Ligand SMILES: [Zn+2]
């Protein structure tokens with residue numbers, strides 16, 4: 001299993017950057033986790049958009065779905081609809097995804113379980129102004145979790161138990177309590193409490209130096225720590241073995 005960062009900032013991209021989006025790959029499976037602005041361009045540095053098996057949207061804020069609205073033009077020549085797994089609200093944003101029968105919209109719930117090859121995907125409702133689901137992916141050996149956007153919730157600690165690699169919202173560099181996002185310290189505390197081996201901080205502010213996130217995180221997390229970088233690919237099993 002490997003993860004390539006296609007976009008890593010929020011709520012908008014910095015110069016030459018891209019907002020949230022990640023390519024998850026395992027053998028012949030290619031899945032995008034979120035699809036923010038700049039993600040379609042960066043995806044094509046790795047592979048054709050036509051090879052995507054499906055897209056999972058953690059939630060429907062624009063910094064996580066903006067490029068779906070241009071992907072739909074790119075996919076117009078494709079005969080099969082591309083499945084998009086997304087929360088069922090807000091209704092206005094959900095309605096905007098239905099376009100020329102390019103996408104097949106499927107609802108994420110906590111009961112949903114997706115099986116694809118040797119992979120299993122499960123979901124947990126987290127805490128954000130828009131309904132947001134964390135996505136957990138396992139091949140039975142290595143387990144990966146992406147939070148999407150979330151503030152502190154015990155549900156995340158619980159869901160992260162047994163996870164090898166946690167890709168976590170850490171939007172705020174400075175310590176704070178918010179109902180929108182986690183700060184770096186909170187992301188580290190959650191990873192510590194859940195016993196996560198490797199923590200990757202993401203949803204960075206477009207105007208901040210990523211090294212500051214790394215320095216801050218190292219004060220609070222003793223496991224392997226990374227900060228997302230666009231274009232970087234992580235071999236998840238190798239990170240689980242660190
Ligand atoms: Zn966001």
Ligand SMILES: [Zn+2]
Pocket residue numbers: 059061128130149
């Ligand atoms: Zn959001």
